[in-house]
Every structure is written in C-alpha cells, then in structure tokens.
Amino acid sequence: MNKLIPMLPRISVFALVAALAGCSSMNPMNWFSSSPAEKPTPLVEFKPAVNLKAGWQAKIGKAHGYAFAPGLSADAIYVAGYDGQLARLDAGNGATVWQIATGDKLSAGVGIGEDLELVGTPKGKLLAFDSNGKPRWQAQLSSEVLGVPQVADGIVVARTADGHIYALDAKDGKRKWMYEHTLPALTLRSQPGVLITQGAVFAGYAGGKLVALALDTGAVGWEASVAIPKGASEIERIADVTSTPVADNKQVCAAAYQGRVACFDLRSGNLNWARELSSVAGITMDDSNLYVTNDKGEVVALEKTRGASLWTQDKLRARGTTAPHRAGAYLAVGDAQGYVHLLALDDGHFAGRSATDGSAIISRPLPRSGGVVVQTANGNVYALAL
Structure with missing residues (x-):
C-alpha cells in the first residue's frame, strides 16, 4: 500500500x-x-x-x-481507433476494403492471425472479427484490455490492466486458462503486450518481473527479475517492465523503467547478462544487436550476446x-x-x-x-x- x-x-x-x-x-x-x-x-x-x-x-x-498498432498481413492492414472503428485497408494503396463500428470504445488492437482480428475495450471485453469484418465472438475479461492481443496455435492471448493474462480458444473465445500476477501499490501506466514463441508466452510486469508460461496450459515455466525495485519512496521503487519482451531462438530480453535491460535463457530463465539502462518505450532485436529506447528518448545499441555498448543516438x-x-x-x-x-x-x-x-x-x-x-x-x- x-x-x-x-x-x-x-x-x-x-x-x-x-x-x-x-x-x-x-x-x-x-x-x-x-x-x-x-x-x-x-x-x-x-x-x-x-x-x-x-x-x-x-x-x-x-x-x-491508447497505443493502437496496425495489424499487418500479406495483403491487408487492419487498424482501429478509440471510438470503436475497425477497418481493413488495402496494403498496396491504403484504400478502405471495409470499415465497421464495433459498438464499443476500444483500448487495444489490432491483433491478427488465424482469420481473426482482435481488439480490446476499456471495460474488459475482447472482440474477435473475421477477415471480412464479421463478428466471430466476444469474451468478458476482468478489466481494461491493454497491449495488442496475440494468437498462435489456436489460442488467443490477451492481458488486462489488473495483471491478468487470459488464453482463449480462437474458435469461440472460451477460456482455456488464466494467469494472475500481483501488482505493486504504485505502477507506471503502460500497454505492454505478450510475446508468443516456441510454445510459450512471455510477459513483463510491474515490479521488474518477467514470466514464461506454457501456451497450452498456462503453467509457469520460470520467473526472473529484469530489475529489482530500490529506493526510499514508492516512486523511486517503480521498476516496471512497460514494453513487450523480444526473443530469438536462444534468449528472451526485456527492459525495465528505473532498472535494467536483461537477457535470459529462453528455456531455463537463467540470466545471460544485464546492464543498468532504464526504458519505458521498449526494445527490439536483430541477428546481432539489441536496440533500446531509453527513458530519455535516446536510442541505444547493445551487442546482444554480452550487452556491450555499441552506440547511442542522443x-x-x-x-x-x-x-x-x-x-x-x-x-x-x-x-x-x-x-x-x-x-x-x-x-x-x-x-x-x-x-x-x-x-x-x-x-x-x-x-x-x-x-x-x-x-x-x-x-x-x-x-x-x-
């Protein structure tokens, strides 16, 4: 408290x-x-x-x-806005193929995959549409849907503002499992998503934690500390992972505000390396490097196997x-x-x-x-x- x-x-x-x-x-x-x-x-x-x-x-x-993000497929781009509009655009020229009113204010989207377009609402609804804009199903979750919903292997994964992660059947929206993570008294409002790769769901949390969950069951594979809260006041102790983790076939990496950038073994959760670097916006990865936007707005490049500094665009x-x-x-x-x-x-x-x-x-x-x-x-x- x-x-x-x-x-x-x-x-x-x-x-x-x-x-x-x-x-x-x-x-x-x-x-x-x-x-x-x-x-x-x-x-x-x-x-x-x-x-x-x-x-x-x-x-x-x-x-x-809200931090809406377009959903990109081979021939279409799906976009959404707060007032409830969801549209499919032609990827080649931007022409509107269709646009619908979902009937709800929206807070997250657009997630795409397996003939689904997924958006969330501030009141905790997850809405699924097909590629023609026709409603497929909707599910009521526990609170405001934040972050772009993801779908893989017939499972839709979404997270809510109260720390829950939900896995739903992509066919009908029925719940398969739910993961609950206790949040600190004071958090940084953000819209982190989840990463699905190699049969696992990776998610960063307030308090500096990174968790790995089995996609099919929700069982916890491991939990690791990206950052450890420190300081005398509640504000000084904020060490939230506010962005979506990134991964290759060996390691998963995340960044925390007032904390660190850290990379962990994908399967065991063992720490590979970490360095002090605070980020709110997030990170990305390529074959060689990790790129971080730090909390000052500067872009920093790190060598991804050891975390060595390469350059900073200040x-x-x-x-x-x-x-x-x-x-x-x-x-x-x-x-x-x-x-x-x-x-x-x-x-x-x-x-x-x-x-x-x-x-x-x-x-x-x-x-x-x-x-x-x-x-x-x-x-x-x-x-x-x-």
Missing part, C-alpha cells in the same frame, strides 16, 4: 500525472521530476542517405491516449521516441511530433526522416514492403516508402 495515499488502492502514476497535466507521453522521464519538463531536442539537419516518403495515408480515428532526447524496429537496412523510430526517423545500424547516424500529421506516433513503426507503417495519435495511418 502506498503510505502517501493510504485511502487509494493500487494506482497508476501515469493516470495521476495525466489528470493534472494532460498527455505526458512527450517526456515520461519528467512524470517523476519536480523540475520543468525537458524541451525536445531540435531536429538535426543531415544529408539523407535514403528518401523516406509517404506512399499513402488513411484515417481511422483518434487514439485518446539527438532524439526528450522527443517522446517510440520503441525502435528494424526496417530493411535501417532502424526506424517515431516521435511525439509525428516524425519517423531512420537510423543507420552501424553507428546510429540519421539516414532518413519523414513528417506525418504533427501528432505523436503512438506505437513503433512496423516494417512493410520496403518501408514502414505508422499510426498517429490523431488517427492517421501512413505507409512510408524507402
């Missing part, structure tokens, strides 16, 4: 600050500071090595503080930088002013940039056919071509 606010149950720092100061996604580091928010680093001028230009643009609806500091993602021969990130940046893999220098609508890029850029797809807080979807 938070001693400073004894009458309240578990609370979200983000919710408290957002209520006082509006959207704080620009600079999460300053949610916990009494000093004025750091000004975003001005855009750096550079000679582009690649031309990143808008291929097409579509509209779905504003995010209202000219994105305080720009509300998203988690990075590989896009061909580059690393792509978005920022809170609607810019998408391409960074060179060898040393992190700027290689390309494109503007969108001026509102925040709300989830990491997703690679798509020689470019990237992004969704903004104002509800615009852009396909940017290299």
